[in-house]
Amino acid sequence: MHVGILGAGVAGLVTAIELAGRGARVEIVERAPDHARACAWVAGGMLAPWCEQATAEPQVAALGAPAIAWWQRHFAGTVQRGTLIVAASRDAGELDLFGRRTERFEPIDAECIGALEPELAGRFRQGLFFPDEAHLDPRHALPALAAQLAAMGVTIRYGVDADVARIDADRTVDCRGLAARDTLEDLRGVRGEMIVVRSSDIRLTRPVRLLHPRFGLYVVPRGDGVFMLGGTLLESGSDDPMTVRSAMDLLNAAYALHPAFAEAEILELGVGVRPAFPDNLPRVLRHGRNVYLNGLYRHGFLLAPAMAQQAARLIFHHT
Known part of the structure; x- marks a missing residue:
């Protein structure tokens, strides 16, 4: 299966790893000249699911707890010192x-x-x-994921402004973040x-x-x-x-x-x-051959692995 991903931020890169790991042929397109323009570039990189319970819905901790092990597998710079x-x-x-x-x-x-x-x-x-909590440096983690994807044969094309209608692939995953408001009107x-x-x-x-x-x-x-x-x-x-x-x-x-x-x-x-989204919870939505992964709010690194896995299951289940 050929899957096109829109966006090379943390959601797009993590989703690409999950899909490529399942055997998909993956290509990422990113409108910016590099992933340093993603909002994840200025993120804290804290993997703190239990601290986030103080202000977030219970689903955030449940979805985010496995992220610590995911990042430890995929990024050697993950530090678990609480x-x-x-x-x-x-x-x-x-x-x-x-x-x-x-x-x-x-x-x-x-x-x-x-x-x-x-x-x-x-x-x-x-x-x-x-x-049990951990943290990482987004400015080291994002290039590390990009390098891992290159080793898996995934192409990232920067400087390409595209939408789902212009991606020639069997399935498309839209990880554009706020730019997806042209389709997901309730994003803020x-x-x-x-x-x-x-x-x-x-x-x-x-x-x-x-x-x-x-x-x-x-x-x-x-x-x-x-x-x-x-x-x-x-x-x-x-x-x-x-x-x-x-x-x-x-x-x-x-x-x-x-x-x-x-x-x-x-x-x-x-x-x-x-x-x-209005409830501050992430969503994975399917419309035809397109999947939308969005609404990570302030929990990008914490929630990206779980949401990427949901997107991968949805794509491979509805082949």
Whole structure:
């Protein structure tokens, strides 16, 4: 079977691996000049299904939990060191609420926090540790998947602006994200913003989330003193540059986590607009010979494997 895939973001690449692994002849077309234009390029890359229970529907954890093993099989840079959640003493209620909404964590005290992340020793009295969670660097993971696909004989054609009607294949999988609004009219854009910084004075080995009643922060280590700061979530389809307010929110929260972030070098400010359906849950839809995989919201790396497998089963079942 010849399958054409629209989009070389995380959904398209993961779907291609699932289809090619089942024996399909796969070709990907991407309108951008490279996959660095995908919104996944500015993602956090956190594989945190149990942390996401705090704000997401139960299906997200159920679909996302197997993703950790999937990424470990397909990307050697997947790091499984858990997720650490902390909060200032005045925000202890936020920590309690987070714990009531989630599972598979260990309540820990200040000594345990210091043992996990010595940089945070003495800064927080209590926290939650999710030992089974993992993370990866999207900017290494996406090229690694592309290289794996090349070894499997999958062609990726960049700079090709196409829709399902113009793909000459037995089946087509549309993974265009927000660009698929021409067909999936109930898609909306959810804007996320991030800042990449570098500091030789901070050493964190796992994602750390700082809870706050108004604004939460996550910090993801990228290695060599580089950290990705994220946490903004705006109901907007705009990909305009980051605002001063968002930058101040992220940087102030990072400073509250560790004062050394005040002296960090800002390497990049980035914006990504993620596709979401009204219920914030992903969907795999079939219309004739076309399959639509979309609505990964803010869980692209977490949900892509499960949704790609659904798409593959649908394609091979309805041959």
